[in-house]
Amino acid sequence: MARRIVDVLVPLALDQPYSYAAGDIPVAPGDVVRVPLGTRECAGVVWGENTTPDPRLDNRIKAIAEKLDVPPLRDEMRKLVDWIAHYTLAPRGMVLRMALRMGEGLGPERERVGVRLAGAPPARMTPARARVLATLADRLVRAKSDAAKEAGVSPGVVDGLIDEGTLETVALPPEPVARAPDADFSRPDLSPEQAAAAAALRDAVAARTFATFLLDGVTGSGKTEVYFEGVAEAIRQRRQVLILMPEIALTAQSLDRFSARFGVRPAEWHSEISPRKRARIWQGVAEGEVRVVAGARSALFLPFADLGFVVVDEEHDPAYKQEDGVRYHARDMAVVRAHIEKFPIVLASATPSVETEVNARKGRYRRLSLPQRFGGQSLPHVEAIDLSREGPPRGRWIAPRLAEAVTVAIERKQQALLFLNRRGYAPLTLCRACGYRFACPQCDAWLVDHRFKRQLVCHHCGFSTPHPAVCPNCHAADSFVACGPGVERVEEEVGTLFPQARVMVMSSDLLTSVDKLREELTEIQEGRVDIVIGTQLVAKGHHFPRLNLVGIVDADLGLANGDPRAAERTFQLLSQVAGRAGREEGQGIGFLQTHQPEHPVMRALIAGDREAFYASEIDIRERLHYPPFGRLASLIVSASDRAAAETHARKLAAIAPRDERVRVLGPAEAPVSLLRGRHRFRLLIKAPRALDLSGYMRDWLAAAPKTTGDLKREIDIDPTSFL
Ligand SMILES: Nc1ncnc2c1ncn2[C@@H]1O[C@H](COP(=O)(O)OP(=O)(O)OP(=O)(O)O)[C@@H](O)[C@H]1O
Numbered sequence: 001m002a003r004r005i006v007d008v009l010v011p012l013a014l015d016q017p018y019s020y021a022a023g024d025i026p027v028a029p030g031d032v033v034r035v036p037l038g039t040r041e042c043a044g045v046v047w048g049e050n051t052t053p054d055p056r057l058d059n060r061i062k063a064i065a066e067k068l069d070v071p072p073l074r075d076e077m078r079k080l081v082d083w084i085a086h087y088t089l090a091p092r093g094m095v096l097r098m099a100l101r102m103g104e105g106l107g108p109e110r111e112r113v114g115v116r117l118a119g120a121p122p123a124r125m126t127p128a129r130a131r132v133l134a135t136l137a138d139r140l141v142r143a144k145s146d147a148a149k150e151a152g153v154s155p156g157v158v159d160g161l162i163d164e165g166t167l168e169t170v171a172l173p174p175e176p177v178a179r180a181p182d183a184d185f186s187r188p189d190l191s192p193e194q195a196a197a198a199a200a201l202r203d204a205v206a207a208r209t210f211a212t213f214l215l216d217g218v219t220g221s222g223k224t225e226v227y228f229e230g231v232a233e234a235i236r237q238r239r240q241v242l243i244l245m246p247e248i249a250l251t252a253q254s255l256d257r258f259s260a261r262f263g264v265r266p267a268e269w270h271s272e273i274s275p276r277k278r279a280r281i282w283q284g285v286a287e288g289e290v291r292v293v294a295g296a297r298s299a300l301f302l303p304f305a306d307l308g309f310v311v312v313d314e315e316h317d318p319a320y321k322q323e324d325g326v327r328y329h330a331r332d333m334a335v336v337r338a339h340i341e342k343f344p345i346v347l348a349s350a351t352p353s354v355e356t357e358v359n360a361r362k363g364r365y366r367r368l369s370l371p372q373r374f375g376g377q378s379l380p381h382v383e384a385i386d387l388s389r390e391g392p393p394r395g396r397w398i399a400p401r402l403a404e405a406v407t408v409a410i411e412r413k414q415q416a417l418l419f420l421n422r423r424g425y426a427p428l429t430l431c432r433a434c435g436y437r438f439a440c441p442q443c444d445a446w447l448v449d450h451r452f453k454r455q456l457v458c459h460h461c462g463f464s465t466p467h468p469a470v471c472p473n474c475h476a477a478d479s480f481v482a483c484g485p486g487v488e489r490v491e492e493e494v495g496t497l498f499p500q501a502r503v504m505v506m507s508s509d510l511l512t513s514v515d516k517l518r519e520e521l522t523e524i525q526e527g528r529v530d531i532v533i534g535t536q537l538v539a540k541g542h543h544f545p546r547l548n549l550v551g552i553v554d555a556d557l558g559l560a561n562g563d564p565r566a567a568e569r570t571f572q573l574l575s576q577v578a579g580r581a582g583r584e585e586g587q588g589i590g591f592l593q594t595h596q597p598e599h600p601v602m603r604a605l606i607a608g609d610r611e612a613f614y615a616s617e618i619d620i621r622e623r624l625h626y627p628p629f630g631r632l633a634s635l636i637v638s639a640s641d642r643a644a645a646e647t648h649a650r651k652l653a654a655i656a657p658r659d660e661r662v663r664v665l666g667p668a669e670a671p672v673s674l675l676r677g678r679h680r681f682r683l684l685i686k687a688p689r690a691l692d693l694s695g696y697m698r699d700w701l702a703a704a705p706k707t708t709g710d711l712k713r714e715i716d717i718d719p720t721s722f723l
Pocket residue numbers: 188189190191194217218219220221222223224225349350374540541542543579
């Protein structure tokens with residue numbers, strides 16, 4: 001009998017599977033196996049039968065070491081991996097790696113040890129020991145760590161009592177990763193609009209077919225309550241659900257809302273979940289035991305046994321695009337997954353991306369509208385403060401009219417949010433004596449002054465250095481001037497203007513963990529803060545009942561960077577921020593401090609005229625053949641040697657396949673021309689919508705010269721960042 005050979009894809013930067021002999025291990029496609037690779041072993045997935053193995057390899061083919069005891073990767077999941085790799089041009093192994101990211105913790109569950117009172121009291125009694133005995137006097141079993149915690153003693157005390165025979169140990173079953181949600185735990189009364197939208201989602205989930213919805217509701221309209229009804233239907237159908245959120249929106253508040261509706265928290269999946277927990281969730285999801293996952297973009301690659309509904313909350317959020325490794329857009333790939341597995345998906349936003357908006361206009365996505373806030377609250381009233389006419393005095397950042405409004409808000413015991421999307425104290429530091437500016441040694445960027453950490457920091461690569469005492473150029477002392485504001489500088493000004501106010505600064509660099517973020521958000525919700533100063537960390541999804549005033553310190557900040565999506569991003573971000581105001585009672589007000597009150601983005605925000613913004617933006621995109629009316633890809637060539645990068649980029653441009661429908665722009669020095677010590681050149685490729693741009697890029701690179709030295713090429717299909 002011929003040997004059975006199978007192809008195994010390993011989670012490494014390889015596009016092709018390797019052949020292995022199955023021996024007498026009964027493997028089938030999708031099975032997770034351990035295989036020898038070079039000098040070590042690694043996990044991989046059987047991708048298919050190999051019926052025509054290369055005879056020359058015959059005696060070099062190695063055998064599969066073992067089949068792992070985890071559920072196989074289903075057909076649909078393998079199709080998704082193939083699809084994404086094909087589309088993004090990432091090696092298939094790298095995409096697989098995301099689907100196998102169950103941590104190294106897979107394997108038997110770590111046993112939990114419980115204790116209970118069993119024998120005679122110890123010979124030597126101490127107050128700590130007495131407390132443990134008192135705690136366990138009810139003769140119930142407790143986890144060892146819980147017993148220590150409840151008694152307020154160290155675990156060593158409990159161990160001592162076990163050694164003496166006073167306590168006995170008992171093996172406890174592992175805690176479930178997630179308990180089953182109850183679809184009818186607490187059903188809300190929906191407004192008529194909410195009810196109509198919810199019914200559409202429920203029907204779609206019950207129909208078990210592919211459909212894409214845009215849940216288009218103004219800030220505070222109760223989109224969450226609506227998509228929860230789709231979730232409830234999937235739970236009733238005994239199917240699984242994935243709720244994707246931008247990482248920072250995975251807050252205690254949103255998880256609590258889930259448990260208020262369904263009785264339990266969903267399983268969480270984000271970068272701070274521990275490897276062991278990760279492994280258990282992965283397995284629970286694959287076995288169908290975990291019903292609902294709320295996760296950041298990487299949760300898209302979880303191997304659901306029977307996924308029946310996906311929500312992409314805040315679908316316009318740039319955080320859905322992964323910018324390193326496999327460059328994929330989780331929203332778009334979620335739609336692909338829904339299509340492959342034939343279930344409905346809903347994209348929710350108050351400010352849909354232009355792509356999604358156009359898809360809805362063209363009828364490719366079905367729009368569900370919630371034009372009003374829930375409970376009759378009106379949308380915030382937005383006004384411009386023209387910085388060229390009524391700006392603050394020199395060296396200050398809060399205009400008199402905004403300061404006045406903050407004073408009034410505090411008097412009324414309401415909260416104010418001052419938004420500035422810039423971390424640190426000042427974006428540029430220079431020497432007054434000689435004009436020297438502090439720049440990053442590895443990047444084309446100024447160093448940002450972070451006073452709280454007492455460092456100058458590069459926001460591109462993380463390089464940091466303590467504040468020097470004298471100018472490194474002219475050796476003058478005390479000659480530094482901080483230029484421009486960051487949140488820390490606004491905090492300083494707020495301290496002078498409102499000395500009595502309780503102030504909190506929220507900025508990602510000041511946070512140590514997700515838990516810390518959750519604590520701070522709770523403090524704001526509970527009204528223990530008067531003025532919040534924050535970056536985009538506070539812009540998204542939060543519901544602060546007492547917040548009625550939002551001041552945008554520099555509304556023009558995002559417009560200046562030459563990015564084709566600058567207008568869209570600015571509109572979305574500022575609408576979201578302003579949308580935090582007046583959600584529960586009273587009228588919300590937003591102030592935009594701007595030098596360009598006539599800019600279409602500012603005019604649309606002030607008039608509350610979303611349609612005007614989309615009309616002008618869609619018109620521009622259509623004329624320029626930008627997405628979604630055309631397609632883009634970017635190719636960045638980088639190297640530590642500038643000439644090497646430039647020469648290679650030019651060579652690539654010269655050999656681009658000829659196709660009169662495709663335009664290759666560049667190479668040009670990238671806007672960030674030096675990053676982490678590498679010089680960067682960019683090519684931008686523009687093509688019509690119908691063209692297979694991934695195929696074009698693949699043909700191109702297949703003919704390209706090999707990269708030598710530390711030359712690197714990075715391809716980004718549908719880029720969203722243009723730096
Ligand atoms: N049917 C309902 N019954 C009771 N409360 C509701 C209902 N719908 C919405 N709410 C409440 O209204 C508030 C706003 O809802 P939600 O946060 O879901 O809005 P949203 O549309 O997601 O807003 P944003 O886009 O600003 O995040 C929440 O406090 C929510 O609990």
